[in-house]
Amino acid sequence: MGSQVTLADVAERAGVSLATASRVVNGSERVVGARFRERVLAAAAELGYTANAFAQAVARGRSDVVGLVVPDIQDPYFSVIAAAAMAVVEPRGEMMLGTTLHRQEQELRYITTMRARQAQALVMVGSRTTDAAHTRRLAEAIAEFVASGGRAAVIGQDRLGTDTVLPQNRAGAKDLATALADQGHKTFGVLAGPKTLLTARDRLEGFTDGLARRGRRAAVVLHSEFTRDGGYQAMSDLLDRRSRPGCVFAVNDVMAIGAMAAVRERGLRVPDDVAIAGFDDIPTLRDVAPSLTTVRLPLEDMGRMAASMVLDEQSGDRRRVVRVKGEVVIRDSTMVSSRPGSS
Amino acid sequence: MGSQVTLADVAERAGVSLATASRVVNGSERVVGARFRERVLAAAAELGYTANAFAQAVARGRSDVVGLVVPDIQDPYFSVIAAAAMAVVEPRGEMMLGTTLHRQEQELRYITTMRARQAQALVMVGSRTTDAAHTRRLAEAIAEFVASGGRAAVIGQDRLGTDTVLPQNRAGAKDLATALADQGHKTFGVLAGPKTLLTARDRLEGFTDGLARRGRRAAVVLHSEFTRDGGYQAMSDLLDRRSRPGCVFAVNDVMAIGAMAAVRERGLRVPDDVAIAGFDDIPTLRDVAPSLTTVRLPLEDMGRMAASMVLDEQSGDRRRVVRVKGEVVIRDSTMVSSRPGSS
DNA sequence: TTGTAGGCGTTATCAG
DNA sequence: CTGATAACGCCTACAA
Numbered sequence: 258m259g260s261q262v263t264l265a266d267v268a269e270r271a272g273v274s275l276a277t278a279s280r281v282v283n284g285s286e287r288v289v290g291a292r293f294r295e296r297v298l299a300a301a302a303e304l305g306y307t308a309n310a311f312a313q314a315v316a317r318g319r320s321d322v323v324g325l326v327v328p329d330i331q332d333p334y335f336s337v338i339a340a341a342a343m344a345v346v347e348p349r350g351e352m353m354l355g356t357t358l359h360r361q362e363q364e365l366r367y368i369t370t371m372r373a374r375q376a377q378a379l380v381m382v383g384s385r386t387t388d389a390a391h392t393r394r395l396a397e398a399i400a401e402f403v404a405s406g407g408r409a410a411v412i413g414q415d416r417l418g419t420d421t422v423l424p425q426n427r428a429g430a431k432d433l434a435t436a437l438a439d440q441g442h443k444t445f446g447v448l449a450g451p452k453t454l455l456t457a458r459d460r461l462e463g464f465t466d467g468l469a470r471r472g473r474r475a476a477v478v479l480h481s482e483f484t485r486d487g488g489y490q491a492m493s494d495l496l497d498r499r500s501r502p503g504c505v506f507a508v509n510d511v512m513a514i515g516a517m518a519a520v521r522e523r524g525l526r527v528p529d530d531v532a533i534a535g536f537d538d539i540p541t542l543r544d545v546a547p548s549l550t551t552v553r554l555p556l557e558d559m560g561r562m563a564a565s566m567v568l569d570e571q572s573g574d575r576r577r578v579v580r581v582k583g584e585v586v587i588r589d590s591t592m593v594s595s596r597p598g599s600s
Numbered sequence: 601m602g603s604q605v606t607l608a609d610v611a612e613r614a615g616v617s618l619a620t621a622s623r624v625v626n627g628s629e630r631v632v633g634a635r636f637r638e639r640v641l642a643a644a645a646e647l648g649y650t651a652n653a654f655a656q657a658v659a660r661g662r663s664d665v666v667g668l669v670v671p672d673i674q675d676p677y678f679s680v681i682a683a684a685a686m687a688v689v690e691p692r693g694e695m696m697l698g699t700t701l702h703r704q705e706q707e708l709r710y711i712t713t714m715r716a717r718q719a720q721a722l723v724m725v726g727s728r729t730t731d732a733a734h735t736r737r738l739a740e741a742i743a744e745f746v747a748s749g750g751r752a753a754v755i756g757q758d759r760l761g762t763d764t765v766l767p768q769n770r771a772g773a774k775d776l777a778t779a780l781a782d783q784g785h786k787t788f789g790v791l792a793g794p795k796t797l798l799t800a801r802d803r804l805e806g807f808t809d810g811l812a813r814r815g816r817r818a819a820v821v822l823h824s825e826f827t828r829d830g831g832y833q834a835m836s837d838l839l840d841r842r843s844r845p846g847c848v849f850a851v852n853d854v855m856a857i858g859a860m861a862a863v864r865e866r867g868l869r870v871p872d873d874v875a876i877a878g879f880d881d882i883p884t885l886r887d888v889a890p891s892l893t894t895v896r897l898p899l900e901d902m903g904r905m906a907a908s909m910v911l912d913e914q915s916g917d918r919r920r921v922v923r924v925k926g927e928v929v930i931r932d933s934t935m936v937s938s939r940p941g942s943s
Numbered sequence: 944t945t946g947t948a949g950g951c952g953t954t955a956t957c958a959g
Numbered sequence: 960c961t962g963a964t965a966a967c968g969c970c971t972a973c974a975a
Contacts, residue, residue, distance in 0.1 A: 261749070273946090275968095316971085330682055353694055652951090945975080955967100959962080
């Protein structure tokens with residue numbers, strides 16, 4: 258359709274061979290004479306030439322595309338990671354973005370797409386699920402991707418046979434539970450997210466474990482979506498009940514934020530009427546009031562690490578699993594006020 | 601490097617010609633016999649064949665890549681737009697993401713990159729600046745992109761000769777100013793963002809106009825970055841002054857959120873000690889307390905529109921500029937309390 | 944240092 | 960409907 262300027266045009270205009278033109282526009286350093294070099298550069302500039310990245314990729318047999326697939330780019334958790342990954346990818350290649358909107362088929366589709374695009378690397382972020390069949394298919398697709406020359410890393414559970422950045426969800430949630438109990442909280446509820454999400458499940462289990470350590474248990478466990486609205490809705494349900502726990506743990510921060518909205522909407526107050534804690538420590542938390550108790554994950558580091566695992570490291574070594582641990586951060590949302598009973 | 605399975609492999613295995621294999625795997629509908637079709641499909645499946653998108657793009661002379669360039673994918677304003685654009689792109693192609701981190705050279709670089717990638721379309725979002733030289737270079741680069749067969753649209757000021765989605769910044773800010781004055785606010789300050797950003801400048805001017813309509817003027821105008829931290833810092837500076845205005849307008853919501861943090865940090869309260877208003881109505885606002893008065897822009901629509909302008913519309917018609925207007929939304933952050941003086 | 948020519952994986956044209 | 964074969968735009972031995 259458009260007036261594609263090709264390298265041949267440049268070569269002709271500069272009065273040199275295609276090979277020479279190619280060498281100066283791309284190839285190795287100064288294997289070409291200064292005279293010709295200038296002529297080619299000038300011609301390219303005059304014609305407004307830009308190399309066709311596809312043709313280059315075909316000829317070279319590889320590309321500089323890095324695929325990033327996330328569930329939802331609007332979710333702060335993922336956008337932080339994406340931004341961090343972007344920072345390491347940007348100097349070396351282009352980034353192709355895929356968002357699954359939490360649909361499993363999309364995950365699969367994107368892996369295929371990335372393979373078709375000969376992406377040199379793939380970073381996939383998001384919790385694995387309890388769906389064994391899907392997980393297997395995913396692992397197979399990634400294996401094919403790797404077999405065809407790409408490198409892959411995932412942020413999440415270590416289920417796909419790739420390099421992985423693995424948040425210590427269980428341990429973090431456990432630490433949080435004991436810390437909350439030690440703060441003096443006595444009755445607990447959990448907004449547990451989807452039953453099928455391993456991240457959600459692990460955090461729930463870790464939290465329960467931690468409570469058990471202190472001789473407590475969760476009075477209520479509600480499942481909902483892993484989103485802000487999921488948290489809002491579960492908390493609303495919880496508040497509609499006869500009795501409410503003194504402290505509620507939402508398995509991630511966005512859910513906790515939704516939960517706080519539900520509390521606020523009912524004219525209740527955090528932490529006086531109900532304490533709330535989250536998980537992740539997304540940057541957004543700087544601006545929620547009261548400040549939210551949570552388990553801090555080094556999200557930026559995680560994004561950077563995943564990206565550099567697939568880009569920097571020599572591909573010879575065997576796969577690595579980097580565990581990142583979460584650190585409990587107590588803030589205002591769980592401060593125990595001097596209020597009478599426990600419930 | 602990897603064991604690339606090529607179409608030739610598939611053809612050989614199926615015992616058909618390369619052309620036939622190509623036809624069934626991609627090309628036009630059912631020009632190929634059922635027998636052969638099945639054989640090819642089977643062979644492709646067995647071999648785990650995936651078409652090389654680059655080779656296809658080279659052969660076809662076009663690709664299905666859509667480029668999206670935004671200043672910062674972590675900023676809610678841009679991530680909403682990105683998500684909306686993604687939704688319309690996803691069914692038809694891949695999305696290549698570029699983030700400029702507010703650096704001008706990056707904007708330019710990405711346009712070139714998109715051209716190299718033969719992107720069929722390009723959506724660029726972000727305010728234009730007062731830098732005429734850079735704007736001209738940008739316009740030229742985009743013209744080249746278009747000349748080489750791509751379509752382009754921008755969300756922001758109409759300075760690049762492309763289809764554009766143009767927020768009515770001035771009018772929105774003006775309406776906001778009059779509304780605030782009518783609410784009873786008497787003294788005003790503006791966190792005006794960078795002097796060089798047209799979006800920031802237009803909103804400042806519109807706001808000033810609106811105040812003038814009511815016989816008021818801004819007592820303080822502070823410039824800082826167009827970010828949450830920029831708002832925080834400017835507000836801190838403002839609060840350090842001898843006297844503070846009763847109402848502060850931050851030229852976008854993230855700045856307003858930063859400003860609220862600064863207020864909170866000093867133990868002051870919104871709106872009792874100082875009222876605050878923003879601009880954009882980003883989704884994040886659902887969770888800020890007190891709720892923030894702002895000017896609502898239909899961000900999702902804007903993202904969708906930009907994407908569909910470059911994808912759906914027939915390329916024959918002349919360029920369009922769609923103006924989207926902002927609607928003032930008064931919320932708690934500017935509720936006038938029954939407090940004595942104005943300052 | 945420069946040019947020639949073959950090849951990268953697909954698509955598309957044009958005869959059978 | 961099928962199969963050679965010429966593009967597509969570029970890279971890269973290999974030869975000059």
